[in-house]
Amino acid sequence: MSAATRPGRLVIAVDGPAASGKGTLARRLAVHYGLPYLDTGLLYRMVARAMLDAGHDIHDAIAAEQVVNSFDETAFPEERLRGREIGEAASVVAAMPAVRAGLLTRQRRFAAQAGGAVLDGRDIGTVICPEAPAKLFVTATPEVRAARRHKELVGRGEAVTLDGILADIRRRDARDSGRSDAPLKAAEDAVVLDTSALTVEEAASAAIGIVEGRRAA
Numbered sequence: 001m002s003a004a005t006r007p008g009r010l011v012i013a014v015d016g017p018a019a020s021g022k023g024t025l026a027r028r029l030a031v032h033y034g035l036p037y038l039d040t041g042l043l044y045r046m047v048a049r050a051m052l053d054a055g056h057d058i059h060d061a062i063a064a065e066q067v068v069n070s071f072d073e074t075a076f077p078e079e080r081l082r083g084r085e086i087g088e089a090a091s092v093v094a095a096m097p098a099v100r101a102g103l104l105t106r107q108r109r110f111a112a113q114a115g116g117a118v119l120d121g122r123d124i125g126t127v128i129c130p131e132a133p134a135k136l137f138v139t140a141t142p143e144v145r146a147a148r149r150h151k152e153l154v155g156r157g158e159a160v161t162l163d164g165i166l167a168d169i170r171r172r173d174a175r176d177s178g179r180s181d182a183p184l185k186a187a188e189d190a191v192v193l194d195t196s197a198l199t200v201e202e203a204a205s206a207a208i209g210i211v212e213g214r215r216a217a
Contacts, residue, residue: 010035010116012211013124016138017184018087018172019145019152021195021203025138026120028204029211033118038110040121040128041090043103045081046071048089058089061096068102084153084160084168091172094122097181104128122176125187134214136207137186140196142169 012029016022023039030037047064050071056063080086093099100123107128111117119128125135140148146166153160176184186192191210195203 011111011129011132012118013129013132013135014120014138015122015124018169019149020138020140022120022138024200025203025207026118029207030118032208035116035118036113037118040107040119042081044090044094045086046073046076047099048086048093049076049081052089058092061098064093064096065098068099084158088168091175095175095179100181122184123182125190127182134211135187135190136210137190137192139194142166144196145169
């Protein structure tokens with residue numbers, strides 16, 4: 001019996017593309033079930049931030065491998081991990097097999113906590129926690145996702161355009177889905193939740209319903 005399926009534990013895997021709402025839903029699920037939550041995308045942003053701070057080319061796979069095996073998760077205030085530039089950089093390093101392998105243990109260790117955990121990312125249900133009893137794949141149309149991200153970045157004072165954000169979204173989707181190692185895709189046993197036409201409350205209610213359905217199965 002794996003740690004993910006041990007009686008009394010609940011591991012919830014939430015995957016999906018950028019700005020789909022998966023992070024918001026994962027946090028809501030963590031609060032609802034009283035579970036620790038990990039935004040695994042922040043780990044990739046930490047690697048990217050560490051590389052940029054050290055002056056490395058973000059496409060340098062050798063440097064990325066060295067960074068991923070030595071960076072300190074506590075060294076980066078979250079405000080330094082947000083924004084358009086670091087999101088794009090994180091998508092680049094996330095396509096590197098050595099980076100994904102280097103972060104695998106950290107993520108699985110988090111998921112192995114006694115009562116369970118909620119993790120969101122791109123490959124939680126397929127690679128990190130393939131035996132999680134509850135898996136969601138959260139998505140929305142590129143246009144809706146771009147509008148959400150545009151509103152978020154403008155609210156932070158960034159000078160961005162909706163067309164530019166949409167181009168970023170499409171580029172990241174292609175990179176995340178097309179990489180050879182752990183591509184973005186729904187696990188075969190994941191429930192797909194399209195949030196395009198849903199409010200946050202409606203999406204959260206649907207997500208809880210999905211988890212409850214899996215727990216009762």
